[in-house]
Amino acid sequence: MNLTNQRAYNFNAGPSALPLEVLEKAQQEIVNFQGAGMSIMEMSHRSANYEEVHNSAIARLRKLFSIPENYEVLFLQGGASLQFTMVPMNFLSEGQKASYVLTGSWSEKALKEAKLFGTPVEAASTKENKYRNIPALSEIGFNADDAYVHVTSNNTIYGTQWKEFPETGDVPLVADMSSDILSRPVDVSKFGIIYAGAQKNLGPSGVTVVIIRKDLLEKANTNIPTMLKYTTHADSNSLYNTPPTFGIYMLGEVLRWVEEKGGLEAIEKQNVEKAKVIYDVIDNSNGFFTGHATEDSRSLMNITFRVADEELEKQFLAEAKAAGFVGLNGHRSVGGCRASTYNAVPFEACQALANFMLDFQRKHQ
Numbered sequence: 001m002n003l004t005n006q007r008a009y010n011f012n013a014g015p016s017a018l019p020l021e022v023l024e025k026a027q028q029e030i031v032n033f034q035g036a037g038m039s040i041m042e043m044s045h046r047s048a049n050y051e052e053v054h055n056s057a058i059a060r061l062r063k064l065f066s067i068p069e070n071y072e073v074l075f076l077q078g079g080a081s082l083q084f085t086m087v088p089m090n091f092l093s094e095g096q097k098a099s100y101v102l103t104g105s106w107s108e109k110a111l112k113e114a115k116l117f118g119t120p121v122e123a124a125s126t127k128e129n130k131y132r133n134i135p136a137l138s139e140i141g142f143n144a145d146d147a148y149v150h151v152t153s154n155n156t157i158y159g160t161q162w163k164e165f166p167e168t169g170d171v172p173l174v175a176d177m178s179s180d181i182l183s184r185p186v187d188v189s190k191f192g193i194i195y196a197g198a199q200k201n202l203g204p205s206g207v208t209v210v211i212i213r214k215d216l217l218e219k220a221n222t223n224i225p226t227m228l229k230y231t232t233h234a235d236s237n238s239l240y241n242t243p244p245t246f247g248i249y250m251l252g253e254v255l256r257w258v259e260e261k262g263g264l265e266a267i268e269k270q271n272v273e274k275a276k277v278i279y280d281v282i283d284n285s286n287g288f289f290t291g292h293a294t295e296d297s298r299s300l301m302n303i304t305f306r307v308a309d310e311e312l313e314k315q316f317l318a319e320a321k322a323a324g325f326v327g328l329n330g331h332r333s334v335g336g337c338r339a340s341t342y343n344a345v346p347f348e349a350c351q352a353l354a355n356f357m358l359d360f361q362r363k364h365q
């Protein structure tokens with residue numbers, strides 16, 4: 001616990017840290033939102049107050065992420081996991097192919113859903129290498145008649161991240177950006193669809209952001225349930241039914257915070273510095289700590305590593321917990337350690353963790 005403000009060193013993988021400034025503002029507004037005499041959660045989603053919150057969140061995301069005019073921004077529910085289903089349900093038909101690049105558990109799950117609707121194929125996979133790396137762009141095979149190519153921009157569990165994306169020409173590129181959206185500038189125009197659950201870099205769980213190119217909406221399958229059609233939500237400004245109003249309010253405030261931090265270039269610079277203090281300790285530890293990801297594929301958002309000796313690793317995690325570091329256990333499917341350093345995790349927390357790791361090594365080497 002950081003005693004000056006009672007905030008833990010929060011390295012949770014998701015849901016994860018939110019900016020303190022945003023939490024404090026929400027706290028201030030929770031009883032009486034801008035003189036309405038009620039919180040944002042208690043008012044109609046058709047009210048002027050809520051509409052302003054909703055529309056300014058969309059506008060802020062458009063501006064911050066430089067989303068071109070020919071894209072829709074949707075606020076949906078069901079998490080990134082429902083997008084694993086909605087993408088193929090809307091864009092894949094029986095017998096039709098789509099290419100999936102497998103870089104971890106989330107891409108495997110996305111592929112599994114696509115099999116319910118069409119004939120997805122593996123465009124590349126780094127499973128053999130325990131998902132330590134992102135494949136070289138030259139290794140990614142796809143076909144001109146694919147419905148789309150699907151990638152996972154940041155692999156939350158394995159700690160790898162794409163540095164550049166494949167050129168797919170007329171085949172739409174679809175990206176699950178759940179764990180690194182808004183961590184760096186991205187050329188949105190390269191993508192047909194970008195989707196992300198909010199609970200890593202954007203806000204609380206409950207909102208899923210979908211950015212979709214408008215011409216794709218016209219090509220979507222029509223004989224599917226209303227709530228699972230992108231066009232339903234695009235046609236109604238994501239107000240077809242009751243949206244997750246509090247989550248969208250929080251998302252808007254997180255976007256405002258990113259803006260105040262100087263936008264995505266500034267955020268990226270900070271993220272590079274934050275990750276570097278921890279990776280430096282790993283790299284200079286003479287094998288006491290070992291990173292899971294190969295250096296060229298390392299994530300700036302999820303730093304995955306092991307302590308050389310298994311008993312010592314248990315001790316490391318226990319002592320870190322006692323020292324106030326939260327969320328350092330690796331995903332239950334892979335074990336080891338993971339520090340998630342999303343946008344809202346302050347540099348000071350990363351520096352404190354780096355110092356703790358150095359100390360631990362000194363004592364136990």
Ligand SMILES: *Cc1c(COP(=O)(O)O)cnc(C)c1O
Binds near residue numbers: 152155179
């Ligand atoms: C967390 C995560 C998901 C799952 O998100 P839900 O919102 O829980 O469905 C999917 N993909 C990636 C890359 C993630 O990090």
